[in-house]
Amino acid sequence: MSAVAAKPILYSYFRSSCSWRVRIALALKGISYDLVPVNLVKDGGQQFSAEFKALNPMKQVPALKIDGITLSQSLAIIHYLEETRPNPSLLPQDPKKRAQVRMIADHIVSGIQPLQNLGVLKQIGERKMEWAQNYISSGFQALEQILQHTAGRYCVGDEVSMADLCLVPQVANAERFKVDMGPYPTITRINKALLELEAFKVSHPCRQPDTPAELRA
Known part of the structure; x- marks a missing residue:
């Protein structure tokens, strides 16, 4: 399966408001994805693991693997979804x-x-x-x-x-x-x-x- 065709993977924590923003955008746009939980409290914070740090050097959720790239920062992710999957639009025309x-x-x-x-x-x-x-x-x-x-x-x-x-x-x-x-x-x-x-x-x-x-x- 090509990177572009692969199902997106969202690294998320249930309580993270930044992760929730992205989950709403994915739901509104009907994009199905696999979710990988990153517990921000357990094990001293799983976001600090070497594995996750390689995904997002800022050691924060969310991170989204999509179309062969990995994106962090919720608004950057939402803007990318908006530009690549414009319906329904999350930005007004005016x-x-x-x-x-x-x-x-x-x-x-x-x-x-x-x-x-x-x-x-x-x-x-x-x-x-x-x-x-x-x-x-x-x-x-x-x-x-x-x-x-x-x-x-x-x-x-x-x-x-x-x-x-x-x-x-x-x-x-x-x-x-x-x-x-x-x-x-x-x-x-x-x-x-x-x-x-x-x-x-x-x-x-x-x-x-x-x-x-x-x-x-």
Whole structure:
């Protein structure tokens, strides 16, 4: 079987919000793949193994083997899927809306998520809950304002976009860190609408091959 024809392989951790973004994109685009779980906590973190480091020198999930190449970084992966498998599209045709989608996605993947990921929280130690709540809340305050201008049914208008793929996993993180979602009605409404869609359900952390029994739904 040629490299291009081989089934894609996704290296993922059930709880990783970055992995979840890619799982949603694969589900929306109807791309079947094999999943290789990488447990970020077990064995001191399987992402630090020599084998995985050869796949992704950043020692992070997700990584996707597809079309004979290995890609890391969730947005780079999603952009590649968008360019090679354009239907359904995750970027609007209109340049202004497209820019808004990228802005919201970047806001989450650069401005919120890295500040409360596993590696950072390990360094913070005992204050990690307070730290995570603080950075998610300040990010959500800005995001709520932005979405009041861009949202329709979803983050930008009425079509599911790359921004939505970033939003849902970040709201799940907020809930895990017990962030009060009361001040963010727009984020809450959009998140609820997205979680009703099949692609968001099948890719959910509670339904992955590596989800622990007690967290399965």
